[in-house]
Amino acid sequence: MxxxxxxxxxxxxxxxxxxxxxxxxxxxxxxxxxxxxLVAKLRRSSPELFVVYDYEHSNDK
Structure with a gap:
C-alpha cells in the first residue's frame, strides 16, 4: 500500500x-x-488548518 x-x-x-x-x-x-x-480569507485567518495531500512525494522512501 x-x-x-x-x-x-x-x-x-x-x-x-x-x-x-x-x-x-x-x-x-x-x-x-x-x-x-473565501479560501484565501480562511487561509489568512487560520493557516494552520490548511494541509495538502502531497502526491508527488507520497511514494518517496
Missing amino acids: DDISIRQELDADHERIEKLVKSAFERVDESDHQENL
Whole structure:
C-alpha cells in the first residue's frame, strides 16, 4: 500500500489550489465564482488548518 503524505500547505501551493477551487465551481450555477476568495480569507485567518495531500512525494522512501 502507498504511504500517504499529508503536509502543511506552503505558499507555493496557493496558485495550484486557487485553480483547483475555481475549476471545481466553474459550472455550478449557484456559485458566485468567488469561492477562491473565501479560501484565501480562511487561509489568512487560520493557516494552520490548511494541509495538502502531497502526491508527488507520497511514494518517496
